[in-house]
Amino acid sequence: MSVKSFFADVILPIPIPKLFTYHIPQNLRNETKPGKRVVVQFGKKKIFSAIVKNIHSNKPTLYETKNIISVLDNAPIINDIQFQFWQWISEYYMCSLGEVYKAALPSGLKLESETKVMPNPNFTNFSNFSDTEELLFNALENKNVLSIKEINSLIERKNPLPVIKSLMDKKAIFVEEKLKDTYKPKIEKCVNLNPSITNENLHELFDNLSKAPKQLELLMTYIKLSDFFQTTAVNEVKKSDLLKNSNATQQTFTSLIKKNIFIEHEKTVNRIKNSDEPISKANTLNTYQQQALKEIKENFENKNVVLLQGVTSSGKTEIYIRLINETIKAGRQVLYLLPEIALTTQIINRLKNIFGNKIGVYHSKFNDSERVEIWNNVLNKNSENKYDIILGVRSSIFLPFSNLGLIVVDEEHENTYKQFNPAPRYNARDAAIILAKLHNAKTLLGTATPSIETFYNTKNNKFAFVELKHRYLDIEMPEIIVADIHKATLKKQMKSIFTPTLLDNIQLALDNNEQIILFQNRRGFSPYLQCETCGWIPRCKNCDVSLTYHKYSNNLVCHYCGYTTKINTTCEACGSSTMQTKGFGTEKIEDEISIFFPYARVARMDLDTTRSKNAYQKFIQNFENHNIDILIGTQMVSKGLDFDDVSVVGILNADNMLYYPDFRAFERSYQLMSQVSGRAGRKNKRGRVIIQTTNPNHKIIKNVINNDYIGMFNSELIDRKQFRYPPFTRLIKITLKHKNVETLNKAAQKLATELKPIFGKRVVGPQSPIINKIQLFYLKNILIKIEKTKSITQTKQIIAKSVNKIITIDGYKSLHIIIDVDPYN
Numbered sequence: 001m002s003v004k005s006f007f008a009d010v011i012l013p014i015p016i017p018k019l020f021t022y023h024i025p026q027n028l029r030n031e032t033k034p035g036k037r038v039v040v041q042f043g044k045k046k047i048f049s050a051i052v053k054n055i056h057s058n059k060p061t062l063y064e065t066k067n068i069i070s071v072l073d074n075a076p077i078i079n080d081i082q083f084q085f086w087q088w089i090s091e092y093y094m095c096s097l098g099e100v101y102k103a104a105l106p107s108g109l110k111l112e113s114e115t116k117v118m119p120n121p122n123f124t125n126f127s128n129f130s131d132t133e134e135l136l137f138n139a140l141e142n143k144n145v146l147s148i149k150e151i152n153s154l155i156e157r158k159n160p161l162p163v164i165k166s167l168m169d170k171k172a173i174f175v176e177e178k179l180k181d182t183y184k185p186k187i188e189k190c191v192n193l194n195p196s197i198t199n200e201n202l203h204e205l206f207d208n209l210s211k212a213p214k215q216l217e218l219l220m221t222y223i224k225l226s227d228f229f230q231t232t233a234v235n236e237v238k239k240s241d242l243l244k245n246s247n248a249t250q251q252t253f254t255s256l257i258k259k260n261i262f263i264e265h266e267k268t269v270n271r272i273k274n275s276d277e278p279i280s281k282a283n284t285l286n287t288y289q290q291q292a293l294k295e296i297k298e299n300f301e302n303k304n305v306v307l308l309q310g311v312t313s314s315g316k317t318e319i320y321i322r323l324i325n326e327t328i329k330a331g332r333q334v335l336y337l338l339p340e341i342a343l344t345t346q347i348i349n350r351l352k353n354i355f356g357n358k359i360g361v362y363h364s365k366f367n368d369s370e371r372v373e374i375w376n377n378v379l380n381k382n383s384e385n386k387y388d389i390i391l392g393v394r395s396s397i398f399l400p401f402s403n404l405g406l407i408v409v410d411e412e413h414e415n416t417y418k419q420f421n422p423a424p425r426y427n428a429r430d431a432a433i434i435l436a437k438l439h440n441a442k443t444l445l446g447t448a449t450p451s452i453e454t455f456y457n458t459k460n461n462k463f464a465f466v467e468l469k470h471r472y473l474d475i476e477m478p479e480i481i482v483a484d485i486h487k488a489t490l491k492k493q494m495k496s497i498f499t500p501t502l503l504d505n506i507q508l509a510l511d512n513n514e515q516i517i518l519f520q521n522r523r524g525f526s527p528y529l530q531c532e533t534c535g536w537i538p539r540c541k542n543c544d545v546s547l548t549y550h551k552y553s554n555n556l557v558c559h560y561c562g563y564t565t566k567i568n569t570t571c572e573a574c575g576s577s578t579m580q581t582k583g584f585g586t587e588k589i590e591d592e593i594s595i596f597f598p599y600a601r602v603a604r605m606d607l608d609t610t611r612s613k614n615a616y617q618k619f620i621q622n623f624e625n626h627n628i629d630i631l632i633g634t635q636m637v638s639k640g641l642d643f644d645d646v647s648v649v650g651i652l653n654a655d656n657m658l659y660y661p662d663f664r665a666f667e668r669s670y671q672l673m674s675q676v677s678g679r680a681g682r683k684n685k686r687g688r689v690i691i692q693t694t695n696p697n698h699k700i701i702k703n704v705i706n707n708d709y710i711g712m713f714n715s716e717l718i719d720r721k722q723f724r725y726p727p728f729t730r731l732i733k734i735t736l737k738h739k740n741v742e743t744l745n746k747a748a749q750k751l752a753t754e755l756k757p758i759f760g761k762r763v764v765g766p767q768s769p770i771i772n773k774i775q776l777f778y779l780k781n782i783l784i785k786i787e788k789t790k791s792i793t794q795t796k797q798i799i800a801k802s803v804n805k806i807i808t809i810d811g812y813k814s815l816h817i818i819i820d821v822d823p824y825n
Contacts, residue, residue, distance in 0.1 A: 006057055007065060008032055010050035011086075012042055013102045013110050015095070015423070019053055023065040032068060035076025035083075037109070039069040049111035051078055051101055077109065077379060079402055081438050088434050094732075094796055094819045095423040103424055104398035106371035115175060117164060123172045132163050137172055184369070189239040191222060192263045205261065214252045219261065221246035239264065282321050282354055292468045293319050299464035300442050305433055307412075307458050308446045310468030311707070312678020313475065316446045317347065319468075320408050321354055323444065328358065328388040332405025332441070333378075336391045337432060339414035340636050341365055346620055347410075348391055355389055362392035362399060365616075375399060394419060394428030397435055404439035407432045412445040412454060413671050418822075425820045429454075448678060449671040449709060452664075452716055456727040478649070478680040478687040480705045481505075485653075486694040496592045497584050497652060502690045503596060505648045506630070510600055514647035515623065516630045517637055518589055519676045521656060523606040524559075525551035525588045526581035529567070536573035538565075544773035550608070551587050561775045589632045589652060597630070605633040635672060637679070647687050649680040654693040658700060661770060663725050664824055666700050670712045673704045724762075726824075729785040730792055732799060733823040736766070737777040737816040747812050748780035754802040759784060759795075777816070796821075 006029060009019040022040050024032045032038065037049045049072060059065065086100045102110065119140040129137065167173045197205060209216040222228075222242055226235045243253060256262040285293065292308065296319070299306045310316040324334045338347065341363045351359050362374050377385045379400040390396055394417050409417075409429050417428040429445070436443040445454055445463070458465035471477065483499035493500050509516050528546035530537050538547045540558035547556035547565070555564050570577050581588070590604045603609075605619045622628050623643060631637060657669040673691065680687025693701060703712040721728050736751065738744035748766035756763045765782040772779050786795050803817050 004057060005059060006032075006055060007059060008038070008052045008068060009054040009056070010038060010040060011053055011097045011101045012040075012048055012050045013105075014042070014048070014098045016098055017096055019097070020050075021060045021065055022050075022068045023059075024055070025067050028068055028071055031071040033076055035078040035080075037072040037077065037111075039072060039111070041066055041069065049109075053083065053097075072111070077375075077400065079400060081402070082398075082400060084438055085397075085431075085435055089424050089426055089431060091793075091796075093424045093426050093821050094800065095425070099423040103395070103419075103422075106368055106375055108368040108372035109375065118174045120172055120174060123170075125170070128170070129172075130163075130166075133167055133172075136163060137167065140173065186369070187266050189264060189266055191237050191239050191242055192265065193222065193226070193228070194260050194263055197261065212255070214248060215255055218242070218246045218248040218252055218256060221248075222262070282325070283315075283318050285318055285322070286315070286470075286472065288468055288470045289315050289319055289472075292466050293322055295466045296323070296444065296464075299466065303464040304437060304441075305443045305445065305457075305462075306464040306466060307450060307454055308444060308466050308468065309450055309455075309709075310446065310448060311471060311477065312448045312675065313471045314448075314468040315472040316410070316468065317350065320410070320444070320446065321351070323406060324351075324355070324389060324408070327405040328355075330405060332403050333387075333401050334389045335396060335399075335401065335404060335407045335432070335435075336389060337396060337407065337409045337417070337428060338391065338393060339411050339416040341393060341616055351389070351391060357385075358387065359389040359391060360387035362390055362396045364393070364395070365614075394426075397428050397431050401435075401439065404436060404441040406441055407436045407443045409443065409445045410447075411675075412447045413449055413451040415668070420820075423818075425818075425823070427822055430822070449674050452667055452713060452720065453727045455709075455713055456717070476686040477707055478677050478689045480677060480689045480691065482696040482701060482705070483690050483692045484694070484696050485692050495596065497589065498592070498596070499690070499692055502650045502692060505688055505690055506593075506597065506650070509648040510597060510629060512647070513645075515626070515628070515643060515645045516648045516650065517643075517646055517676070517679050518593065518630060518632045518650045518652060519634075519637060520584070520586050520589055520632070520652040521635050521672065522583075522585040523587070523608055523634055524548040524557070524585035525591070526585060527583040528581075529556070529579050530582050531571035531574060531576060532578035532580050533576040534571060534574040536571050538568075538572070542774070542776050543771065545771050548585070549581055551591065552608075560771065584652070586632050586634060593630060593632070600629040601627065602630045602632065603628045605631060605637055607634070610636070637676070643679065646679050647685070649676055649687065649689045651676055651689070651691045654691050654698075654701060655695065658693075658695070658698060662824070663720070663723070666712070667716055669700050670703055670709070673701075674707070674709075677704065724785045724787075726822075727788075729787055730821075731823055732784045732786065732795070733820045734782040734784070734799070734803070735818040735820065736780045736782075737818070738814065739776055739778070741778045743811065743815070744778045744780055747806060747815050748782065750809075751802060751806050751817075752782055754805065755782070755784070755799070758798055759786075762786060 006024045007021050008024050009021050012020055020040075020042065022038070032052060032055065034052050034055065036052050038052055040048055040050050042048055047069070082104075086097055086104065089095070089100050090097045117140060119137060126134070126137075164173070164175065168175060205219070206216065209219060222237055225237045225242060225245060239253070242248075243250070253262070257264060292310070296306050296308060308316060308319065320336065324336070327334050336347075336351075348359070348361050360374050360377055362371065366374065374387070374390075377383060377387050378390060380386060381402060390399060390401075392399075409432055412429050419426050419428070433443050454463065457463040481501060483501040485494070485499060488494045488499045495503060506516050526549040528537050529549055538556055539545065540547055540561065540563050542561045542563050543558055545558060545560055547558055547563075549567065550557050554567055556567055557564050569579060571579060586604050586606045590602055593600070594602050603619060603622065605616075610616055610619065619628075619631075623631050626645065651673060654669065654673060657672055658665060660668075662668070677689040680689050691701060691704070695701070699715065700712065703709070720726065725731070734751065736744055736748045738747065745766075752763060752766050762785050763782060764785065766780040767783075769779055769781050784795070784799070786792060799819065803819065806812055807815060807817060
């Protein structure tokens with residue numbers, strides 16, 4: 001009688017369109033379950049950890065199934081709701097499940113094979129080795145095994161494969177694929193006293209060790225650290241603490257082990273440290289906050305999504321805290337989304353004070369092992385380290401929640417919720433609404449400046465709307481002063497990049513021991529250098545973009561591919577020494593402001609200064625503790641940060657934002673200027689905002705001055721409707737990339753020709769983007785505008801079919817095509 005065969009459809013962490021099926025061996029039948037990771041071979045040699053999606057008895061007919069090699073998990077790490085969520089992400093954003101899997105899991109849970117090279121111990125014929133082959137073989141004999149990366153570094157070649165192949169042909173080495181496991185639990189060594197030692201015979205032990213004073217001292221240190229005499233339950237002592245406190249050596253410690261006095265054991269510990277700080281009560285809500293909270297709860301009775309539009313410093317976070325508390329008391333989980341890692345620093349301190357160790361933080365500054373442990377703390381509902389609340393950035397939506405009750409999306413308008421590269425190119429705000437729906441949970445969107453689409457959804461009764469118009473403690477909105485750069489330049493009043501108005505207000509704030517924030521949404525010292533004689537500008541060798549000058553490293557840097565070169569004081573085109581910086585970034589502001597205010601403590605917070613794990617926290621703590629007088633930053637200083645003593649905010653160049661060629665430029669300019677302005681005068685008194693511009697009468701600047709969101713919204717709606725942009729249409733952008741510009745142009749034209757008979761005027765392009773070459777690839781864009789009344793599913797099917805048709809044509813095999821749904825959200 002034949003045994004029935006079972007098969008598993010698995011998700012591989014590679015961009016293939018379908019699931020792949022493997023045979024489940026008899027010995028793994030009981031272990032293999034949906035949601036578990038399994039080790040499988042894909043292709044001739046590659047080994048991957050895949051996720052089991054389905055189990056069935058239908059053997060594939062198109063290919064021979066391979067066996068699952070092993071099962072990695074004791075219990076599923078992906079639940080059914082996550083699978084449904086992944087499927088939605090895959091279908092809506094037009095990517096494979098493998099790409100979703102790769103984005104969703106921490107790297108420590110995604111095991112991939114690594115090519116390992118080992119020497120043949122029986123090889124003896126070294127006579128025909130080249131110098132490079134001999135070098136590699138000797139290194140292998142010393143280390144026994146090397147990875148391709150290590151070999152590449154050793155022989156200093158871009159491609160070590162010819163050397164490896166030559167040694168394989170000579171049977172001098174073996175090559176194997178081995179699974180690389182990057183996550184290892186953190187192990188801590190602990191010490192206990194032998195259970196046979198009691199209070200009664202301890203004094204006898206002291207006498208016995210009197211001739212070994214160092215051993216006695218080590219034992220006495222243990223007695224003290226463990227509270228041996230003070231408590232019935234003896235404290236566990238870490239070996240590292242014991243040796244440090246006693247100044248003892250490993251040899252002394254080993255002696256006590258051999259005498260059966262100490263027992264050493266290992267235990268797995270959490271990398272994420274719990275807080276010992278006492279929990280405090282939430283602040284009392286004022287009348288306006290109480291009313292807003294009441295309206296949100298009432299709206300949640302009928303709507304799944306509520307928009308809370310509260311002016312800056314109105315106390316939205318306090319309302320979130322009340323809702324979070326009610327949700328976790330009901331036994332459900334909460335996800336609190338933020339657009340920037342910088343924001344988590346301040347808010348985690350506030351929430352930790354209220355919720356203690358029930359809250360965890362998740363973002364990219366954590367290392368792989370820490371992210372695995374946070375994942376496990378969300379997954380294991382019965383663990384003592386479990387989290388009821390997660391505070392995190394966009395990738396937090398993929399954590400293994402089992403019972404979400406509430407998702408808060410703070411600063412919902414921010415474009416950093418959108419993932420651009422690599423796929424899936426999802427918007428965490430929109431995806432969070434779907435995730436909440438799958439959990440039968442509620443979503444609260446919070447902001448002072450809603451996105452046009454979100455506010456439009458409230459007007460159409462898709463989302464509920466609650467407004468909070470008053471600042472906490474009734475502090476006035478900041479006074480906004482427009483400083484005319486053009487007029488100041490004509491009157492020769494400009495001092496470097498500063499108007500007299502801005503400098504006077506900075507001086508006044510410093511005199512009053514108050515703080516200042518200066519905003520410029522461009523890092524580096526200068527956007528580019530230019531020869532004053534011939535006009536030549538240094539450009540990136542990989543991209544069609546000028547190089548940004550970074551003074552502190554004295555380098556020219558491409559912000560698109562990372563290409564870096566040392567600055568040359570002479571023009572490469574004409575040889576003259578008239579290279580001049582043009583424009584300004586945060587570095588130049590930092591440099592110049594120190595000249596005008598030499599005694600002020602100045603700091604710069606941008607991507608260049610916040611690369612390390614705790615950099616944000618240090619900046620924010622220093623500013624809160626008044627160790628910084630003037631904080632200069634890019635848009636990360638605009639988002640929800642709360643500082644008591646900021647009285648002046650300066651926007652150095654509003655024109656950069658207003659005249660950016662994007663249909664969202666006015667919306668984003670309004671949002672950024674309003675958000676930056678909201679950092680001024682938050683607690684003690686009314687603040688001032690100085691906006692430097694060449695166009696003081698611009699309608700968006702007028703909207704910002706009057707805090708007129710509705711005026712901006714209505715004006716934008718007219719333009720969006722006329723030119724068929726969201727919220728009246730959905731956008732799908734197709735980007736084609738190729739290293740040969742002629743091939744790219746032909747392919748783009750052919751794809752557009754395929755699409756235009758079906759979509760007509762809805763197809764815009766192909767067009768070259770502003771920067772039409774990045775990392776040696778030339779770019780062409782095709783934009784498709786689909787009315788909300790048309791089937792988006794059918795549209796995607798047609799696009800996918802047309803794209804697949806193009807990439808199968810000879811000559812287009814190396815063409816890259818990227819599909820981005822809702823590209824500008």
